[in-house]
Amino acid sequence: MAEEKSGKKKVMVAIDDSDCSKHALKWTLVYLKDSLDDSDIILFTAQPPLDLSCVYASSYGAAPMELINSMQENHKNAGLNRLEEGAKICAESGVTPRKAMEIGNPKEAICDAVKKLGVDLLIVGSNGKGALERTFLGSVSNYCVNKAKCPVLVVRAKA
Template sequence: MAEEAKTAPAAAAEAERGKTVVVVAVDDSEHSYHALEWTLRHVAASGAELVIVHAKPSPASIVSFGGPGAGEAMRCVDADLRKIAEAVVDRARRVCIANSVHALIEVIEGEPRYVLCNAAEKHHADLLVVGSHGYGAIKRALLGSVSDYCAHHAHCSVMIVKEPKSKH
């Protein structure tokens, strides 16, 4: 009986909202577009509300020096990051259009792991979908894994979509 009491408010909230909300992370990698396409095939077809999020790095996270020329370097890096974000969003939009799916697309500046968890919370997501870059243990330990962080910290279910291994 206690189990039913816990799930009833969640079911009522979803019924009040009307639709399942799915947040999908995209960046400039093929892994993220594979995850987006997986979501369109498996989740969006059910009528879920789709929110696509691109976490744009801040220029300061890339340029970490001061002194003469730092301001110009920051402007150049920021312009490049904006161009990348526009290309990511444009590609995501084209994939959605090709699949006849409407999606809200957001570009949010910040560290991807925090941006994605915050977006999932802000949109009251039922599911957060991220692509797996397939890093080995050492690279994952050095760089950190966005999907691993999200799996442990997001306030909703997290689907980590892996690209199928090619069969030789």
């Protein structure tokens, strides 16, 4: 993922399968429409690593390699399908985004992509987790606000 110098600002919208993520993308396309005309839009998604521990822990022995490969391929395709769905939303607004996906912890993968791609603005959705959930699970948007190497716009979910 080498950085390209096109003179345009790079705006990255991080998406997942949540409604708040789709809301953030649609919000961006409506409220930042004029700014997007002079920007490269990057749709980014992070697929958490596939947990294969159950495959190897079976009392029947290890699963066939074909099954493992199929699970990994389906996992990858889920991320690619998410990007395609986001690209369709962009196309409805006349925007053609670049697409990028990484396998890894979403918090870290988003911030790593910001750095690798030379992103000027990161946009993430916020699902409004309660204090207890944020304490134990953490918040992707909060992590990005504190760790990303660019300004971060957090779009709150609809009330």
